[in-house]
Amino acid sequence: MKYQEPMLCPGSLQEKTIIVTGGGSGLGKSMTKYFLELGAKVIITSRNIEKLQTTADELSKITGGDIFPVACDVRDYEQVQNVIKLSLEKFGKINGLVNNAAGNFISPTERLSAHAFDTIIDIVLKGSKNMTLALGKYWIKEKINPATVLNIVTTYAWTGSAYVVPSATAKAGVLAMTRSLAVEWAKYGIRSNAIAPGPFPTKGAWDRLLPGNLKEKFDPAKKIPLKRVGVHQELANLAAYLMSDFSAYINGEVITIDGGEWLYGAGEFNQLEKIPQEMWDMLEQMIKNRKK
Ligand code: HXC
Ligand code: NAP
Secondary structure, three states: OOOOOOOOOOOOOOOOEEEEEOOOOHHHHHHHHHHHHOOOEEEEEEOOHHHHHHHHHHHHHHHOOOEEEEEOOOOOHHHHHHHHHHHHHHHOOOOEEEEOOOOOOOOOHHHOOHHHHHHHHHHHHHHHHHHHHHHHHHHHHOOOOOEEEEEEOOOHHHHOOOOOHHHHHHHHHHHHHHHHHHHHOHHHOEEEEEEEEOOOOOHHHHHHHOOOOHHHHOOHHHHOOOOOOOOHHHHHHHHHHHHOHHHOOOOOOEEEEOOOHHHHHHOOOHHHHHOOHHHHHHHHHHHHHHHO
């Protein structure tokens, strides 16, 4: 078995009907593909219905699964309610949500207009809130149990990060919501968890976070202890596990999948890995000599 391979047994998501926001591209598409392979019914949403339809056609052909594309801007609560209405008409029940849709770009914060800052907060934080609130109300009223929310955040939700301040602010809010609702809604059989990915190549992220030659200048793999970026199937494996009943006792958790990246940035002496072996011999002697 290799880490690039599917992990769960066939039929692991047979009873699940899952909404994946931003499911037409990138990581949302990869998670959707694997959910379908495992037997889930999946509703994919984003603003661009042509893109969603193309993805739905492609994935239903590859997996033979039930996939339903619905246009929805997650910033608009009425559109979110409409997704739920159409999904219930189509599948009769929804019991999973992946808040994956996001907006992001790099910029010095002082260059941002108030509207630019709002745009990111509205997609990431308000969008996740809109989906979670609307589905939570439905789950509680209709006693849909178990139900699961999975929020895709990132490691700077807790470290913060320069040059993506609206995204960091919003993801921190989503993480707080994850942990808060994990406790409050557990009594209804609703679990809330999050995944914090490190760099996983997608067009959406790379075009906005590493435009032009930044890809070469700031090769993300170089600051990852495992010296590679993530493979989509690895993230899909983790997401499928967290959406499945195999993870029934995991609630309020954020699981980092970043090859050790954020800890590498945080540890006081981690940079010492640049010191060659011969120099360690010399340093060891210097330290020991001081003791004498
Ligand atoms: C400064 C910018 C800007 C930029 C847009 N704006 N891009 N300001 N620098 N590079 C400003 C605009 O001028 C405008 O403000 C405001 O932001 C809204 O822009 P619009 O283009 O009107 O918004 P909209 O059409 O809603 O598009 C949203 C978007 C866009 C976020 C700007 O990039 C988008 O659609 N993104 C969706 C996909 C995405 O971002 N994927 C990457 C996720 S990666 P004014 O004041 O002029 O009106 C990710 C990874 C995290 O999250 C972790 C990695 C390790
Ligand atoms: P992506 O392909 O750009 O995904 C973002 C998706 O969100 C798109 O499908 C986009 O579709 C949708 N979206 C944006 N604004 C929306 C809105 N207002 N309403 C509804 N949908 C909207 O990028 P990605 O890399 O796969 O990112 C997916 C998730 O992973 C995000 O939460 C991101 O923060 C997280 N993440 C990614 C990485 C990485 O390295 N790739 C690392 C850490 C975290 P439309 O444009 O059609 O609306």
